C-alpha cells in the first residue's frame with residue numbers, strides 16, 4: 103500500500119497534522135495521499151490522562167475513533183504498530199496486532215511512503231530504579247484505565263478495612279504528579295460523599311520529588327502556589343527526596359520509607375527503545391535527532407513531538423509538551439503542503455515559542471504563567487481563570503481535529519452528560 107504522506111502516531115501532534123493535511127487536500131485526494139497509523143483504535147489527548155486515571159473523565163466518552171476522524175478529515179487510517187523502517191526503499195513495517203484473547207486483528211504488513219512523519223510520543227523513564235514494575239504509569243489510555251479500576255477497588259476496600267486508610271504515593275512533582283494529586287483528592291471527596299459516616303476512610307497522598315521544589319520547570323511563584331494548594335488539601339509534599347526502590351506496598355527513599363497501596367510513576371520521560379533500531383540517529387533517551395526543519399537523519403523522514411530531539415536555545419532541546427507537538431505539526435503542515443504540490447518548502451525553520459504553562463489544581467482551580475502575550479510580558483494567572491484557560495487548550499486541540507462546530511457540540515454534550523451522571527466514573 104502506498105501513500106505520499108504517512109504519519110505514524112495519532113497523538114497531540116500527529117493527529118492534528120494528518121487532520122489538517124487531509125482537510126487541505128480535500129475529500130477526493132486526501133484519503134489517497136495521507137495515511138495515519140496508530141497502535142490504538144481511538145484517540146485521547148494525553149494531557150487528560152490524569153483525569154482518566156482518577157475517574158473524573160470517562161475515557162469511553164472522551165475517546166474519539168480514528169476511523170470517524172479519518173472520514174471527517176479526509177485521511178486514511180491504518181491500525182498498526184511501527185516495527186521496522188527501510189529508509190532507502192522508503193517503506194515501513196507494521197507488526198501484527200492481536201485482540202485480548204490473542205486472536206489476530208491485523209497481520210504484519212508493509213507500507214510505502216514518499217514522506218514519513220514519526221510522531222510516536224514517549225513513555226516513562228525509571229532511571230534504573232529497582233522495583234519499577236510495582237508502579238502504575240500514565241503513558242496511554244489503557245494505563246490510565248487500569249489505574250482507575252484499581253483505584254476504585256482500593257476505595258471500596260478501604261471503606262471496609264479496619265484501619266480506614268488508603269496510601270497513594272506519586273513519584274514526580276511535575277505537572278502530571280501535581281495534577282493527578284488534585285484529581286485524586288476530588289475523586290476521594292466525591293466518593294466519601296456517597297458513603298456512610300462509618301465507612302469514611304482517610305486518603306494519605308504523598309508526592310515525592312527529587313528537586314528542591316515541585317513544578318521545578320516553572321517559575322518559583324507557581325510552584326509555591328501549587329504546593330500551598332496541595333498542602334491545604336492534606337497532600338504531603340516531599341521535596342529533595344530521592345526514590346531508591348519501589349516495593350509492592352512501599353516506596354523506599356533517602357528520607358525513609360513511605361507505605362503506599364498504590365504507587366504512580368510520573369517522573370521523567372523516555373522514548374521507546376524500538377526507536378533506536380530504525381536506522382535513524384537517536385539520543386540516549388531514544389528520541390529521533392532532528393534539525394530545525396524537523397528532518398531526521400534520513401531523507402524524507404521527519405519527526406515531531408515527544409519522540410523528537412529538536413534543538414532550541416542555549417543548547418537545550420524543545421521540551422516534551424503538547425504545545426510543542428502542536429506547533430511542530432503546524433510547521434510540518436506548511437512543509438508537506440508545499441511538497442505535495444511539488445513546490446520547494448523554502449528555508450523556514452521551526453522555532454519553539456513558549457507561551458507559558460498552566461497547571462490544573464482540580465475542578466475549579468489552576469495556576470500558570472502566560473508568556474509573550476500582552477506587551478511581551480510574562481504574567482501570572484490563577485484560580486478559575488487559569489482553569490478555564492487550561493480547559494481551552496483541550497478545546498483548541500479538539501478544534502484542530504473536529505472543527506469549531508464539532509468541538510462546540512461535543513463540549514455541550516459532555517457538559518450535559520456530566521450533569522446527569524456526575525463527575526466521577528465509578529464503574
Ligand SMILES: Cc1cc2nc3c(=O)[nH]c(=O)nc-3n(C[C@H](O)[C@H](O)[C@H](O)COP(=O)(O)OP(=O)(O)OC[C@H]3O[C@@H](n4cnc5c(N)ncnc54)[C@H](O)[C@@H]3O)c2cc1C
Pocket residue numbers: 110111112113114115116139140141142147148149150151152182183184185221222223224240241242277278406407408409422423424425426427460
Ligand atoms: C498526565 C499528563 C499530563 C500532561 N499535561 C500536559 C500539559 O498540561 N501541557 C502540555 O503541554 N503537555 C502536557 N503533557 C505532555 C503531552 O501530553 C505530550 O507532550 C504530548 O502528548 C506529546 O504529543 P505527541 O504527539 O508527541 O505524542 P502523544 O500525544 O503521546 O501521541 C503518540 C501517539 O503515538 C502512538 N504510538 C506510539 N508508539 C507507536 C507505534 N510504535 N506505532 C504506532 N503508533 C504508536 C500512540 O498510540 C499515540 O497515539 C502531559 C502528559 C501527561 C502524561
